[in-house]
Structures are given as C-alpha cells and as structure tokens.
C-alpha cells in the first residue's frame with residue numbers, strides 16, 4: 001500500500017487565497033491516493049475556505065486553531081501545531097509535509113515524499129528579499145546523503161540547518177511514537193513561537209533529527225528543484241462599487 005501523505009496547509013482569507021488553494025488543490029488531486037490535506041485556519045472555519053475545499057477532489061480536513069499570533073514572524077506556526085496535535089491524537093500514520101498555500105509545487109515532489117523513511121529534505125528555489133534575484137536554499141547532496149547546505153544568509157553559522165518550511169518532510173510516527181526513532185525529547189514535537197525570524201525551521205528540525213546522517217536528500221543528488229517560494233501576495237482588494245462578494249477573489 002502506498003504511504004499516506006499528510007499535507008499541512010495554514011491558510012487565511014485574502015484576495016489571492018482562492019487562487020492559491022485552487023492551484024494547490026489541483027496539484028494534490030493529481031497525486032495518487034492516499035493523501036489527506038489538513039487545512040488549518042485561525043479563529044473559525046471560513047465559508048471561503050470551506051467552499052474551495054468542497055470543490056477539490058482531494059480528501060481533506062478543515063481544522064481551526066484557536067490560538068492567534070499577531071507577530072509576522074509566527075505566520076502559520078500555531079496552525080501547523082494544530083495539525084500536529086491532530087496527527088498525534090489520531091495517530092495518523094504517514095509522511096507529514098508543511099505546504100504553505102502560496103508556494104508552487106511540482107507533482108514530482110509529492111511522489112518523492114513517499115520514499116522518505118525518517119526525514120527527507122531538498123533545495124527550494126525562492127525570490128530573494130530584493131525580489132530581483134532567484135536563489136536556492138537547502139541541502140547539497142551526494143546521492144541521498146546530505147553533505148552541506150546552500151544558504152543566502154550572511155552569518156552562515158547561526159542556523160544549524162538551512163531549510164525552508166517547504167523544503168522538508170518527515171515520518172508522522174516521530175510525533176506519536178518518538179521512542180521508535182530514539183528521540184529523547186520527552187515533550188511533544190511542535191513549532192515554537194519564541195524563536196527569532198528565520199529560525200522556525202531549524203528549531204523544529206532539531207527536535208526530530210540529530211544530524212545530517214539521519215536525513216535523506218531528495219531527489220537523487222538533490223539535483224532538481226521541486227518547489228518555489230515566491231512571496232507573491234496582494235494585501236488589499238479593491239472591488240468595483242456595489243459589488244459585494246467574498247473576501248477572496250473566487251472563481252466560478
């Protein structure tokens with residue numbers, strides 16, 4: 001039986017939300033099952049999100065996170081933790097991947113995820129802050145062995161692992177059966193709202209692997225880019241006068 005994929009997506013209502021969720025949903029609908037899309041909102045389950053999900057041909061759960069964070073650096077953190085609690089409580093057995101709604105994913109990525117045993121990682125293409133340069137961040141590999149990291153950081157040695165939130169995936173049993181993986185951490189594996197901007201990924205990963213020897217680089221040689229992190233968004237929506245519709249630009 002192919003492994004279950006647990007795709008975790010924090011989302012919120014904004015002009016391009018429908019576009020993002022449709023695009024991701026359409027990609028996921030092409031992935032051979034079993035796949036569960038765990039979509040998490042803050043506060044309440046919005047009609048806008050429910051409506052897009054209902055129309056995808058993907059098995060999904062629409063969860064709500066009661067904890068809110070107003071800090072920019074904690075975008076999606078509590079929502080991802082809500083998904084992790086759900087996976088732990090129901091002992092969902094599969095590969096967990098944090099797929100933000102606004103990234104672009106190749107179908108191949110989801111097929112590669114099924115080959116992960118403990119922890120898989122790969123390089124992600126992104127737009128640099130200046131938005132005029134495309135750069136790579138993530139693993140440098142020899143076959144499936146992770147031998148180093150591409151990073152755009154000036155202070156190279158600060159972060160232990162140079163991985164984007166969309167550049168790794170792991171076995172869900174690490175969450176509900178850490179002993180199986182010889183993890184000493186007595187508390188639940190979660191994302192932290194106490195860490196500095198940019199440190200979210202590495203502090204999470206440090207809870208589930210000791211070092212590069214416990215990682216698997218994907219695809220072979222980490223030689224291909226499977227997803228793109230572009231930071232493309234529209235903050236404000238201007239509707240024509242007298243036109244009252246939902247808070248995202250919905251497709252028919």
Ligand code: UDP
Pocket residue numbers: 009010011012041075076079099100101102231
């Ligand atoms: N997100 C959210 N609520 C917010 C801000 C962000 O649910 O108030 C979600 C967003 O939809 C995305 C993820 O959190 O799936 C990461 O957000 P964003 O892309 O803004 O962060 P970046 O990737 O730019 O760091």
